[in-house]
Amino acid sequence: MVISIASGKGGTGKTTIATSLALSLGEVQFLDCDVEEPNAYIFLKPHLTKRISVGIPVPKVDELKCTFCRKCAEVCEFNAIVVIKKKVLIFPELCHGCGGCSYICPEKAIKEVERSIGVIEKGTSGKIDFVHGVLNVGEPMAPPLIRQVKQCITNKYKSVIIDASPGTSCPVVEAVKGSDFCLLVTEPTPFGLNDLTLAVEMLKKLTIPCGVVINCADIGDDEVPKYCEREGIPILMTIPWDRRIAAAYSTGIPLVEAFPEYRNRFSQLYENILERVR
Amino acid sequence: MKQFTVISGKGGTGKTTIAAALATISDSHVLADCDVDAADLHLILDPTVDKSEEFHGGKTACINTEKCTQCDECIKRCRFDAIQNYTVDAISCEGCGVCVHACPQGAISMQRHVSGQWFISHTRAGYMVHAKLGIAEENSGKLVTLVRQQAKLIAEKEHKHYVIIDGPPGIGCPVIAAITGVDLLLAVTEPTLSGIHDLERVVGVAQHFNVPVMVCVNKYDINPLNASKIEEFCGKNGMEIAGKIPYDKNVTKAMVNKKSVIEYPCGAVTEEVTRVWGKMSQRLKNL
Numbered sequence: 001m002v003i004s005i006a007s008g009k010g011g012t013g014k015t016t017i018a019t020s021l022a023l024s025l026g027e028v029q030f031l032d033c034d035v036e037e038p039n040a041y042i043f044l045k046p047h048l049t050k051r052i053s054v055g056i057p058v059p060k061v062d063e064l065k066c067t068f069c070r071k072c073a074e075v076c077e078f079n080a081i082v083v084i085k086k087k088v089l090i091f092p093e094l095c096h097g098c099g100g101c102s103y104i105c106p107e108k109a110i111k112e113v114e115r116s117i118g119v120i121e122k123g124t125s126g127k128i129d130f131v132h133g134v135l136n137v138g139e140p141m142a143p144p145l146i147r148q149v150k151q152c153i154t155n156k157y158k159s160v161i162i163d164a165s166p167g168t169s170c171p172v173v174e175a176v177k178g179s180d181f182c183l184l185v186t187e188p189t190p191f192g193l194n195d196l197t198l199a200v201e202m203l204k205k206l207t208i209p210c211g212v213v214i215n216c217a218d219i220g221d222d223e224v225p226k227y228c229e230r231e232g233i234p235i236l237m238t239i240p241w242d243r244r245i246a247a248a249y250s251t252g253i254p255l256v257e258a259f260p261e262y263r264n265r266f267s268q269l270y271e272n273i274l275e276r277v278r
Numbered sequence: 279m280k281q282f283t284v285i286s287g288k289g290g291t292g293k294t295t296i297a298a299a300l301a302t303i304s305d306s307h308v309l310a311d312c313d314v315d316a317a318d319l320h321l322i323l324d325p326t327v328d329k330s331e332e333f334h335g336g337k338t339a340c341i342n343t344e345k346c347t348q349c350d351e352c353i354k355r356c357r358f359d360a361i362q363n364y365t366v367d368a369i370s371c372e373g374c375g376v377c378v379h380a381c382p383q384g385a386i387s388m389q390r391h392v393s394g395q396w397f398i399s400h401t402r403a404g405y406m407v408h409a410k411l412g413i414a415e416e417n418s419g420k421l422v423t424l425v426r427q428q429a430k431l432i433a434e435k436e437h438k439h440y441v442i443i444d445g446p447p448g449i450g451c452p453v454i455a456a457i458t459g460v461d462l463l464l465a466v467t468e469p470t471l472s473g474i475h476d477l478e479r480v481v482g483v484a485q486h487f488n489v490p491v492m493v494c495v496n497k498y499d500i501n502p503l504n505a506s507k508i509e510e511f512c513g514k515n516g517m518e519i520a521g522k523i524p525y526d527k528n529v530t531k532a533m534v535n536k537k538s539v540i541e542y543p544c545g546a547v548t549e550e551v552t553r554v555w556g557k558m559s560q561r562l563k564n565l
Contacts, residue, residue, distance in 0.1 A: 009318070037448055142451075168316060169415065246497075251470075
């Protein structure tokens, strides 16, 4: 079973929930798909054993074969290749790696070379199999790296936990796509509710069932529970605001380690999800 | 006219709260909400929409089933696994159009679709340009660029001093679109290991694009030791600390009441954010 953790709004506690769920279950695979700002390693402190460079294929033109017919530039939807007189200009950071230019070139003058966009690091944290992607600083395109991180999913484990980035656009869609269940972590504030609503809409479009975790449950107002009731979305866990929880988080201590009484609640949360997926 | 963007790397550190506060102190600006896939600024500033336009982002492939002979050429060529059972999964389709060229029957065409909306509004804190990216849509970077262009046009026309940009979290394409070419960045962080890690990465992006950064530590009293580590990091990298804001439950109350932390008294928070603006406006003047 693949469970993804998403939120819409940032900073609501995705990584707290994802890491504590993994630690409570023990033998799981954990994928940090927030490749722009991967933080789960701070809490899981994995022993990293493998580092793989990830790239996307970008065109390289053999100017001896090229007749400057411009077909490559015409086919490229992303303006990543431009032909000016007897010169082909390539803008690798605009290239999506679709292979259109090399496919269309009548002279077979374009081959593809790999451009690095980030790395995947793998390791273990106790019984947890840990994988995360780290996007290169300055690199705009996260989804191809997220796709590669998800390629690491094995069926050796009964469960896979995916930590997604905030928001509702392509990186989040890429991370949660194909999950059996998505946990949406929110806080009971106007911002939390607005972004939760957007995340729920996204999951509807992807036809992924979801449940909500309300973090800092005693701040703000009661609009989030009301919304969940109206929409028939189960609230699977609530966590109060507690300065001690915030302090533990700030030093990289996972919730279930600072407060072991939460371990049982996370196991129950998992059982609850399992039942809903069945 | 100067432009600045509020960013953070990590989500939920208080970007929008601070952007809204700055907008209720400054009296000569246009606001641009560039967190287009989870925009929240409108929840505080309650805009009245004067103009609403459709945003046409990318294209999606569409297969004409009458012409399709199920030869599988498109499936073989698509690198995004977007074609299953001879239909296009719009969510996976990257819009590259390779399938159109691969199809020997000419059965595939690219169709442009509405992938969001953008708005020009007025609020009690001045003009605001904002947007709503469609659910699970792509091209957030393009929409961010469009929102910024519109905000800049209005600021120039109305002779405003600033464009205040509320940026998205992360370091990817919409963040790059929100920071390239601005005069200054305000990076809002929190004294947590995650906050520090994410600040370092987003500062890396700022340096990559050569934009100066000021740093604001929010909820600094949650972990004063980490807060001083942030100050140390800023010192080493020649970044000025714009302010250190304490944790206060009234900040949430202000949000629930649809008020900025300037309009809804939050004690030391209100005072410190006012000082942040003082330092920022001074810096912007000297740039």
